[in-house]
Amino acid sequence: MPQKRHRVHFKTYDKCFTASEAVDWLHELLQCNQNFGPEVTRAQTIQLLKKFTKNHVIEDVKGRWGKEDFEDNNSLYRFPPTSPLKPYPNKPKQKVEPLPFPRWRDDDSVTSHSHIPVKPLVMNSELWYKRHSIAIGEVRTCRLVNRRELTAANIEEIWKSKTLSSLQKIMGLDSLNDVMDTKQTNGKHIMHNIYNVHKQGIVVMEDRSKELPHWLLSAMRCLANWPNCSELNQPMYMGFERDVFKTIADYYSYLQEPLLTFHLFDVFVNILGLLQKKLIAIEALQVCCLLLPPENRRKLQLLMRMMARISLNRDMPPLHESTGNRALMVQTFSRCILRSKEEVDLGELLSTKLVTFMMDNCQSILNVPVSLKNSVEDFIAHQRRVQIKYPGADMDTTLHPTFEKPQAAKHQYEYEKLSKPQDPAKVVLEDIINNNQMSTKEKKKRLKQFQRSHPEIYKERLPTPESEAAIFPEQPTVKSQLSFFALRRSFRSFQRTRSFRM
Numbered sequence: 001m002p003q004k005r006h007r008v009h010f011k012t013y014d015k016c017f018t019a020s021e022a023v024d025w026l027h028e029l030l031q032c033n034q035n036f037g038p039e040v041t042r043a044q045t046i047q048l049l050k051k052f053t054k055n056h057v058i059e060d061v062k063g064r065w066g067k068e069d070f071e072d073n074n075s076l077y078r079f080p081p082t083s084p085l086k087p088y089p090n091k092p093k094q095k096v097e098p099l100p101f102p103r104w105r106d107d108d109s110v111t112s113h114s115h116i117p118v119k120p121l122v123m124n125s126e127l128w129y130k131r132h133s134i135a136i137g138e139v140r141t142c143r144l145v146n147r148r149e150l151t152a153a154n155i156e157e158i159w160k161s162k163t164l165s166s167l168q169k170i171m172g173l174d175s176l177n178d179v180m181d182t183k184q185t186n187g188k189h190i191m192h193n194i195y196n197v198h199k200q201g202i203v204v205m206e207d208r209s210k211e212l213p214h215w216l217l218s219a220m221r222c223l224a225n226w227p228n229c230s231e232l233n234q235p236m237y238m239g240f241e242r243d244v245f246k247t248i249a250d251y252y253s254y255l256q257e258p259l260l261t262f263h264l265f266d267v268f269v270n271i272l273g274l275l276q277k278k279l280i281a282i283e284a285l286q287v288c289c290l291l292l293p294p295e296n297r298r299k300l301q302l303l304m305r306m307m308a309r310i311s312l313n314r315d316m317p318p319l320h321e322s323t324g325n326r327a328l329m330v331q332t333f334s335r336c337i338l339r340s341k342e343e344v345d346l347g348e349l350l351s352t353k354l355v356t357f358m359m360d361n362c363q364s365i366l367n368v369p370v371s372l373k374n375s376v377e378d379f380i381a382h383q384r385r386v387q388i389k390y391p392g393a394d395m396d397t398t399l400h401p402t403f404e405k406p407q408a409a410k411h412q413y414e415y416e417k418l419s420k421p422q423d424p425a426k427v428v429l430e431d432i433i434n435n436n437q438m439s440t441k442e443k444k445k446r447l448k449q450f451q452r453s454h455p456e457i458y459k460e461r462l463p464t465p466e467s468e469a470a471i472f473p474e475q476p477t478v479k480s481q482l483s484f485f486a487l488r489r490s491f492r493s494f495q496r497t498r499s500f501r502m
Contacts, residue, residue, distance in 0.1 A: 001025055006076055013061045016078040022049055023072050035218045046072055055237045056080060150383060156187030162376045163190050167287045170280065171270060179266040185291055192294045194368050201367050203298040210295040216251055219244045224306040226316050245319045252303065252336040259300045260338045264291060268338055269350055275357055282361055286369045303333060304362040311359065330356050429461055433471055440472050
């Protein structure tokens with residue numbers, strides 16, 4: 001703040017400034033600052049200077065403090081000889097960072113979901129022969145058929161289907177229709193949450209209008225990195241941490257919908273029954289958080305990491321007079337993370353329990369589940385690969401079976417129903433079983449190949465090893481015949497020797 005000499009009522013004051021000069025200078029500074037922007041008004045600047053006057057950051061030139069009210073006029077102010085500002089906190093000797101907090105300018109290192117990683121396919125005759133172990137001439141007639149090209153809508157539907165199936169399997173439910181409306185699930189949101197992320201796992205928004213304000217990000221970063229925030233190069237007044245925390249809490253308290261959304265409330269409540277099995281609960285929360293809109297997931301990631309770091313930071317001063325920092329985090333932000341539309345007391349208890357578990361395990365819960373990602377990518381690659389078409393049957397077998405299709409559950413979704421009829425495949429299986437002209441070795445190869453392609457039909461027709469063994473007639477092995485001849489020869493030689501002695 002520039003200071004100069006002023007004259008009032010025939011008296012001169014050095015190193016001071018008028019209230020209007022302070023408002024002009026601070027208003028211009030706030031508008032040029034990236035954390036605030038040009039939308040800062042002059043009235044907001046005056047309110048900030050009133051707070052400075054109340055905390056004795058600036059004072060009247062006559063030493064009066066606490067009684068006067070700061071106004072936009074020609075009154076003179078100065079910085080007090082003894083400043084109430086406390087010095088910048090020293091950094092601890094051992095820097096403890098339990099959780100890495102993300103950078104705020106994360107425009108780099110972003111992977112778009114426009115291109116799904118697919119393993120390259122290298123096909124030649126030798127590899128084809130090795131994979132299937134079928135000699136040339138054993139197959140009567142076959143032709144290679146390319147899969148149809150998958151559109152963006154097809155890929156989104158696959159991600160939606162596989163994610164919901166994985167969540168249903170983890171939670172052990174017959175159907176998800178009792179706990180959520182599956183029609184509201186958006187496959188595009190799932191793909192964005194998996195592929196449009198920073199290298200630290202934080203979701204990156206393409207639409208900057210849905211991003212958190214710069215001043216809020218700066219406040220959250222300040223508390224998360226306390227006291228190692230590199231931007232705070234100036235002293236702070238007493239109670240600075242509490243004012244910053246109150247600013248963050250006020251912003252999240254005005255959210256119209258919780259971050260975990262209303263339509264997913266029952267799903268997260270059901271996950272509470274899995275908390276005793278920690279690993280299963282973490283896996284369920286990992287998959288369920290992928291169903292959130294990208295802006296909700298990003299806000300949840302940033303908030304959870306800030307809460308976890310504040311609760312584990314021993315250098316952080318108490319943010320409340322009667323409540324510890326850890327309990328204060330859960331008490332303040334539980335409603336903005338999870339609540340129901342009915343606003344019942346029981347819902348508040350459930351949200352507090354779930355938020356506590358998520359805060360303690362946020363590093364694992366808010367990461368992308370690698371197993372789900374790999375399985376869906378393999379399935380998409382499987383759908384794009386070359387197929388072998390057998391004559392007389394609507395039956396395809398993949399040359400590179402890298403994805404094993406799981407058995408269908410009792411209640412399947414409409415978008416997971418099989419599109420290919422199963423009757424022709426059953427006819428092919430019966431032809432293989434009843435073909436007496438086929439050798440045993442060739443029949444075993446064909447049955448094994450059919451089992452990999454259609455495990456459900458194979459298990460229905462041949463459920464037990466005894467039923468499989470009944471297909472092949474019993475034949476004496478070469479080893480048993482040789483052992484019989486060897487025993488017969490030894491017995492005859494023994495008889496000849498005995499008769500010679502007699």
